[in-house]
Amino acid sequence: MCTYQREHVVNTLQSIATLRLPEHVNLEVIVVDNDDHGYAEMLVKNQANIMDIPVFYRQESAKNIALARNCSIKNTQGEWIAFIDDDEIADPDWLANLLSTAQTFQADAVFGRVKSTYPSNSPQWIIDSGVFERPTVTNGQEVTSGATNSTLISQAAIKKYQLQFDADYGLTGGEDADFFYRLYQHGGNLVCSNEAFVSEEVANNRLNIKYLLKRALRIGETYTRYRMQQAPLVNKFAYLCDVLLKLVILLFVVLIKLPFGQSKYAKPLLQLVDKYGKIRALFSTNTVKLYS
Known part of the structure; x- marks a missing residue:
């Protein structure tokens, strides 16, 4: 421990x-x-x-x-x-x-x-x-x-x-x-x-959205770092297309659930931010630090 x-x-x-x-x-x-x-x-x-x-x-x-x-x-x-x-x-x-x-x-x-x-x-x-x-x-x-x-x-x-x-x-x-x-x-x-x-x-x-968004972004970035950092360019491109498609779908889900309150749109919003983190880590090494 x-x-x-x-x-x-x-x-x-x-x-x-x-x-x-x-x-x-x-x-x-x-x-x-x-x-x-x-x-x-x-x-x-x-x-x-x-x-x-x-x-x-x-x-x-x-x-x-x-x-x-x-x-x-x-x-x-x-x-x-x-x-x-x-x-x-x-x-x-x-x-x-x-x-x-x-x-x-x-x-x-x-x-x-x-x-x-x-x-x-x-x-x-x-x-x-x-x-x-x-x-x-x-x-x-x-x-x-x-x-x-x-x-x-x-x-x-x-x-x-x-x-x-x-x-x-x-x-x-x-x-x-x-x-x-x-x-x-x-x-x-x-x-x-x-x-x-x-x-x-x-x-x-x-217990707040600021922490949750930061955590979701970091999780997405980490996933890309340890799974895709050494991957061939063609694999990275396929990965980018897949994640980008999911991000667009989640954006529509969030917009649909937005009028029904935070309890309804919070989870898809965090999933969307996770996907953004996955994409961001493909192009940047400036990652979120949870323990800074």
Whole structure:
């Protein structure tokens, strides 16, 4: 788990302490603090003192989420590595279900679900629009990439393909999507788990259209960067035409839904901005930075 100036890291650790683990499974926790002042050090160490599971605090002083994730990998000893964010709460069977799915489908990486919850002051349009809801998945569904917010990956796969998170994504985000896409390109088996989940309360500073638009733009840019950066020109042209067509269609959808309020047009608007980000990244290296 990586953390940056977030007290909720204690709540996340508490949820990990109550995990129901299969027999003969041992767990250790690595928390990497990406704050150069060590904001989380005492929070983590105080919580570690009252947990039966060994918890290790590490620090990556360079402000770069990719380097922090690399630090976490370097400090792990286990056969499997699980990732969780410092603003999430793990379901008691989260890890057991991830591991079960990995074994059932002989997967190199498994992506669990993230259930969004909302503070009491959330705008109703945010909840009604579903802009923070993740797509429904089936157990064992194969994918080509994923995130590190509810994830299990084989240590053997990391070592076999000498995988590291790319520091070029350290301020933009998307380092995890790039990482897992490279695993997929090497022939790794990436699947979803419908049973393993964590919950995450959406932060107040994200409950607005400005943040959502910025995030959508960044996601689109990242997708192009890790999937199309090295592609032949003819592939890039085909990709551009496909994305441009979808953008035009979404523009009409947004215009049609506009009179019915933000809860109706917000999601297609964000999809439109995502497509714009995909196109923009083909012609510019000046990408959105979420962690600047």
